[in-house]
Amino acid sequence: MADGGRIAASDPSEFVRVLREGSWFDSECTDGEYMVNFSGRYRELHGVTVRTDAPEHFMDDLKKYGYITG
Template structure:
């Protein structure tokens, strides 16, 4: 469950990033790596925290830590 009320069912971090990107209004055509960097920049501007983008696992862990992923 995401902070915006959306839901993503993924088998792991890489699939989570792909599904999040595919559902994006703005970045659905970029690579997963580009998407993580773009999302991290947007999230930092809004919330003042840095989401790691070196691996899908770190990206997902940080989104959980900062409350974007609720479940």
């Protein structure tokens, strides 16, 4: 990940769950709520919109915008 952290996940849904569980802001949300909240914060910081309609699209956009590396 861009911050140097690592997440091991077998699929996009697990990636979202693990990311949410480690969140300082939204660990108690559902995965869907987490994606929406994360996308809003990411848009404010970086000026791009991360799709939240499916974990696959969420993960694809995070790769596209450089949040997920490797």
